[in-house]
Amino acid sequence: MAFQVMLNFILALVWMFLSSNFTAAGFLVGFILGVILIIIMRRFFTTRLYLARVWAIIKLTLIFLKELILANIQVLKVVLRPELDMQPAFFAYPTVLTRDWEITLLSSLITLTPGTVVVHVSDDAKVLYVHAIDIGDVDEAIAAIRDSFEKAILEVSKS
Known part of the structure; x- marks a missing residue:
């Protein structure tokens, strides 16, 4: 679980840097996109989401x-x-x-x-x-x- 949370935060930060949007809204968009990516990749995790x-x-x-x-x-x-x-x-x-x-x-x-x-x-x-x-x-x-x-x-x- 901790790995998934950290991965989600890292994906949100990467999104912020790629979009050059260093606001809370930019982080939120990145976080939501990270959640979507984690859901797509859920079969690679050994624990539940x-x-x-x-x-x-x-x-x-x-x-x-x-x-x-x-x-x-x-x-x-x-x-x-x-x-x-x-x-x-x-x-x-x-x-x-x-x-x-x-x-x-x-x-x-x-x-x-x-x-x-x-x-x-x-x-x-x-x-x-x-x-x-x-x-x-x-x-x-x-x-x-x-x-x-x-x-x-x-x-x-x-x-």
């Missing part, structure tokens, strides 16, 4: 923002209820993520979402222990994390 990973990162960011807004609304509803009818719980979340940065990212995304906190990661890093402020169904919460954050992290990290 870096644009796929960039798109996966953008999708992960959008998923996090959506979950952040929904969790804020849910916590606001819990706080504004006249009677505290919460069902706080600890639950174990088994993960299929293997790399340390993936597990750290998943833990951070869960913790940054209001109403949930990762309190411990097992020694073998296969289980995250999560506290939720108000949870109705543990299996539903596990499925929600797996289908949103974990799936998006796997898409970002695949080669």
Whole structure:
């Protein structure tokens, strides 16, 4: 991936020098032409195109923002209820993520979402222990994390 990014920047700079256009617009045109050339030459690369990973990162960011807004609304509803009818719980979340940065990212995304906190990661890093402020169904919460954050992290990290 890093090679493709560097190649794209080098192609953009070469375009700037060939066209004698040393502006941001000249660089942008060169960058777009570089992307087109990299797409054309994709069969020569052993890894997937870096644009796929960039798109996966953008999708992960959008998923996090959506979950952040929904969790804020849910916590606001819990706080504004006249009677505290919460069902706080600890639950174990088994993960299929293997790399340390993936597990750290998943833990951070869960913790940054209001109403949930990762309190411990097992020694073998296969289980995250999560506290939720108000949870109705543990299996539903596990499925929600797996289908949103974990799936998006796997898409970002695949080669």
